[in-house]
Amino acid sequence: MVVRLSDLDVADVSGMIAAAVAVIQIFIPLALPLILLGVLRDEQASATTTSAVSWSVIGRFLHSSRWPTLLYADSAAIRGVPRHILFITRMKTILAVLTAIAAVVTPLGLYETIVENDEWTENVSFHYIEDPSEFGYGTPERMDLPWSRLCGFYVPMQCPNSFSNVTTVSNETHISSHIERLDTRVPQYVIDAFQSGLKDQEDSVSSIFDIQSRSYTWSTADDRMGNTAWDQGRPYPISTFRMLKSNVLANDYLAVEGLVVDMKNGGIGFRNHSAPPRTPYGSTWSEDLLFIEPETACVDTNLTIDFMIPRYTSEETASFTYTDLVLTDRGGFANLNTTYPTYETTNTQHNPQLRERAYKGAWFNNALSMAFLNVTNIKNESDPNSRAFSYLNSHVGKQFPLMSKSGRQTPHLILSVNELRISTLFGRYLDGLDEGIEARNGSILNVTIEGEEPLYSNPFNITFEDDFSLANTLCSGKGGADAANLDNFAAECGLVYGAPSRLDNESSPIVFEPGSKWSIPMYSCIMTAKATIKRVTFKFNGTDDLSALKVTEINDKVYPNEESKPLWGVERSDSDLADVRPLWGLVSSPDQGNISLYTLRKESLYLPGYADGFVRFSPNGGLQNLPGVDFYVKGITSVFQEADSSQYLPDYTGSMNLAMNRRWQELSKSANTTAKILNLIWTDVSANGVVGTRGLHGAIVQDSSSNLEKRDMEKSGPASNTPRVRYMERRVRYRWAYAVPALIVLVLTAIIAFATLFFVLIGRASMARMRQYLNKTSQGRILTTYLYGQKGEMFASAPPTSPKLARTSTRRWVQNVGKNPVTVAEAPNDSLIINGPQAGQAQPLLQPNPMMQPQPYQPGPSDGNEK
Template sequence: MSSIPRLPDELTVAHVAGIIAASMVVIRLLCPAVITYIMAGQLKDTETASTWTLASASLVSSIWPTLLRTDSARSGGGVRTTIMVACKAIPLLGLMCAIAGVVTPLGLGEEPTALAPRTATFEYVKDDSVYRLGTSPRGKHPLSRLCNGEHLGGSAVVGPCPYSNTEVVYVDNPDRSGFRVELPNGYNTSVPQEPREIFSSGISGSTVSSFFDIEWRQVTRQTSPSFNITELAVGMFRPLDTLTLQDQYRLVEGLIIDAKAGGIGFRNHTVPVALGRGATWEEDILFIEPSTACVNTNLTLDFEMISKSDKISNTVGDLVLTDRGGFSQLNTTLPTLESVDGQTDPDLQQRAYTAAWLNNAVTMLYLNVTNEKNKPVKGMKSFSYLDSAPGKTFPMPVAAYSRERYEGLRLSTEFGNYLRLGAEAPSLSRGALNYSNPFNISKADFTDIPSICAGTTYRDRANISNIYVACGLLRGAPERVDGGDPMLFEKGSKWSSPLYTCASSLRATIKTVHFSVNGTGIAGLNVLRVAPKTYAADGSDAPLWGLEDWGLRLDQFSPIWGLVSPEMAKKPNVTSVRKPHFNLIGTSIEAGLPSLLNLEDTQSDNLAGASFAQTVMNTVFKVVAEASDADTWGVWPTDLKGLGNLSMFRRWQALSQDSALVPQIINLMWTNIAASAVVGTRGVLGEVNSGINPAGPIPVRPIGNRITYDVRYGIPAALLLSWLGVIVVAAVCCSTCCGGGRTGFAELRRRIQQVSVGRVFTTFLHPEESTLTMSAKQWAQENGKRPIMVDAFASNASKLYTGSATLAIRAVEFLNRRAI
């Protein structure tokens, strides 16, 4: 049986109740004992019969007979067993009652609980963090949109956007030196009402944000000479905070940030008011989240740390590429990517595997580990020989004055970058590199891998099937392999970095977010849990996602998307799909890259929902790339590589050693940047600053208290109740079965009168006037005031003195003689 736990250092109401109960038990014992002590001192040898009766009841029932071991506390001899058991049980039950009265309340507790749902009034809650301080005022910068036309002569030119009345005229120059663009009526950058109605039609009355509720967090104005625009609202970027180490849901101005798995939800934060102790409720929220799959190439980059000198700026020596099965155990069958609907299954795992296979195969050709078809002998099959084995190393070049830092993580769209093809003259890690490169592998042979993996280029149509996928080579944070301090890059230490290929896509989805509020400000608003919204097995109630489809290419415009109603889905130039998720459209291939996020450049327009997610992912694959771009990027405004931030390095190091966890690195990087880039402007109250299209009534559950109990504290009470049950059963049995049915209140009254001290005395002394069966009222009237002197003489205990009614007697002998 579990022991009763001790009281905690901090007392609760239940513990105080137990202490009070214990105090009352002590008082219950102490007060009668003190009173009877005083009463005993007030009694005289001669008192009336009623006085002796009343005093004896109090004296015998007090604790003094037990403490002083008087006659009534001793069983003596000749006592009938049943009577002795009953007499002993009474104080034991009293003790159990005292224990139960003290211990039982200790198990009481209370916890907050949600009460019945009710409607509530919501109001905006301000975020006091840097995210609000870094957010431009809403409503002052209108949405703006720019688009490109056809590529004439290989150059991108101005083009009208869909739904726009912009007229663009291309005029050839008279000298045939090219052409010029004329805008007779100027360039209209506004977003018309028609696309707003179409691509917001599926969110009416809900808390789900639309495409147009996603805005750049920071907005400025600039000129656009190529579009002949003197002032245009455009997005800008400045990193606000680092979230990759928090591993929690965080609420900031306009966003719900999932720093656990990656992703951001769009919500202008509001809370229910006038609910006293707070409330819980749930809302459906639009999330955009990255989805990544990574494949281990089974290759590692291993190196030793060396000291810097005046002649060499790098700190890495003995850099080698180690075959961990990536060469020697390569499946020689060329993988293929099936042509599938990108909205059904992006198949990121197969994309990443294809990229890994191509990366390893081309590297093997460069290192002459194997051969390609028809080389070196015509008719020779690919992989006819294999000059590698698990554990074999291949020295890699290290640039003499490279800014490359192997102490951190690296992610790049440049596959085979460890070979440094086309880079500056290397300072060799050991010996001289003597790779014959018999198949003339160059940097260009690796450049097609991202396109093959992504499957979509800037020349493809912007339709619902051509989803965004970014692919790259990830060099994990190095792990120390010589048994030394895993955090210390000391001279002579040896390290190993795994190489992975990763494919990332982006999707919009709806999740149910469970909120609670208990306090003021955004600090009092909490996310209890986030769960994907569930739908019917046949998907009939899944969201209907729409995309504008004008037959344009991805380098001409970024299409508007969003939740649409079935009626709007039938509109011209709108394609739709009913799915739980919507994979965003776009391309990550260099020629089609949207502007990257940095401190120098602004975005081209102010329509964040069309391109922010893709732009952020392109930034992730760029800012963690090699540091030959350090003049522009360095460690970027935020140290995403873990070069200077030890906590960041430790987190990446833990994730880098497990291929199942590696995708989190990219997902969290994307989330970290995206949180600073955009803000959601819709909440329960509708669109911020306008209140247009508010959500319907949101049921909330106010917080109340629920009584709890720790059953361990109820053990004494349970035992007491079981004893009570036994006693009740015994009483019933005695009333109906025992003693010929004599047990009852009349019999009980007679037995009490038989042991009433005053009545026994008067009946013995005045038998003609007092009996043991006369009523209490009659006895009190006729005998209660008779004076009785009780004395004891050791020499002659049975001698009777008359005159003043003096008595020295043994009650048991008297009762036996009277045959009562």
């Protein structure tokens, strides 16, 4: 690996410098002793003469270097040395090595980073930041749009608390309306009621009336053909839809014009984006935001659709994308619990029982499929002795063909080797398999078509219009005729055909080889949406636009007690879900004047409504401008529509995107992760459909020339309180793993310091004793004591010339005998010869040497002062 200068940081350079210093510290103590040996002159072979004090200095210098250890000299010996002495002397070497390692390694842990300041800054002025992405470019400026609302499914009806005057008459066979005035406006007191709870929240929290359609237009009621024109024929706004960009594979928190988008788990938060003033290193803060998030539960049917890609292409198989199409019982038939499932339909806000609902859809789908295939029977209502599930003709692994020998299959089952499908129609994989083909001649192409018998006889006459269609209603738990109240939340059910995965696992999951076998899991899923308040953390740094705003965390808001939880209100009426989509929002109390409410104090609210399959995101938009009650239902129905039935939405099947196909393969391996697929699609579509208009950056300012409000102005008035902000700053940080050698050195140093203090306090390590042992181990003193018989401190022919010399033993010794020349030589018989002028003990130190005759010592009058 090549390391360039640009790859190095401060810590790397510091470590390199420390390594160079360590090398120098090792080299110099090794080199200087060699230089000293070079300057010492031998009078003859192995004989060197210098002063006694020089021998002490030379000994100290040589033995304090690393050469005794390298050459295993006497001072580095191990044998014969007591363990406590050996341990203490070895600690010096160990600490020297550890210190050198620490000097190199320790700086490597240093690095610079940008961190939050320890102090919060109050009352920071926020300003609008523009979105330079497709979302900002494709979102029109906000006009002072009035809200418009229409009610009634079959005929116009009077909406709750509206200015309209409509009388509706209905009986068993007919429903009609008498219209005196039809007004689409939403009264201000209604708006105020559903925003009243905002005073108990942070200024960043939005209401239902801070949610606008990202795209809108104007419409005029057609009063021709005798129709009654609402709003006296004046133009009124309606919501529309245009897809801007898909982020379904982003797997990140995104900030786009008017929204915070959670593409990790699903959900959108409403915020007209603003930020504090730019600083060199940025800033961070947290806000409470209103979030609408999908909640999906899926249950595995334990049935799979399996097939094989044709091995060869021929005239017969040229039009087939797969062969051997079968329905495989993975336990969905053989292990079906024959007890009819139920779930609680009251108190759904606290216990929606989504999994129980999805299980009921799966159970009904499997039970009807079993009857269609004659795997089991259903109860004969005309026979009191009849009971369902009296026999079972299946086992785990049994396969049921879904394709005739000629390649014919159900025309309603549109599958592909690389697609994920979502449908509201349960059991569609069997539709048409109980019908045969009659033989006929003389078609348009003059081709003879041979007749075929049905694949299955369908002995119990299971129909898709009357039987399988009930699975959806039984799963969602309601229909359009149910009451528009708090318990009936918007939900849709359907069957998810997961992305096909290879059965053999012999190659890449996105390589569709001829002859490979594939399997499609099937899940029963239910989706709903809920409103909640989340705590969102932002970081702002870089350019002064939305590209510099990052969402770092999205967490559920934590409430200290029950009373601090938000109070949700839902509009109360005596209407059906198909006729009225109730308003909802944060309210201050259950009493909102003449507006009748259902209220709930809870962390979240499952949103009311009815997913009828007709209300979905499309350019047509609908007949009203009230996206807060429409968009989440449109998102749900858009998810469950057939994958190729809308030209206005991206292709979410994965057939045109291998990355998406592989992502869906991974997520559709289990029921829980399959639910995430639906949540992500809902989030992606809904983010393109709506925008939040509440922000923290001041009051509305209008352009008088165009009467257009700038998008950087807040629709609901100025924010009185902005969140506390922490500014970022540059700091030096450390990776503690690199500090291990230094910490070891510190621990050993602390132990040594404690031991030193202990011995000093008990008097075993005084300065006087240290001087004594230094003198005892001084080589020059040993030599002169041997040669002259005394230490050399006291005897002298004249008193010391100064009191300082008298007080210092070393100076007295040097003054008396330390300057005397001493010769140290090695004899041929491995003896050490010590010689000095007028020394009485001038003889070999280790063995007698007859060739050396000692000379008696005769002190002269000036020995103590000059030698």
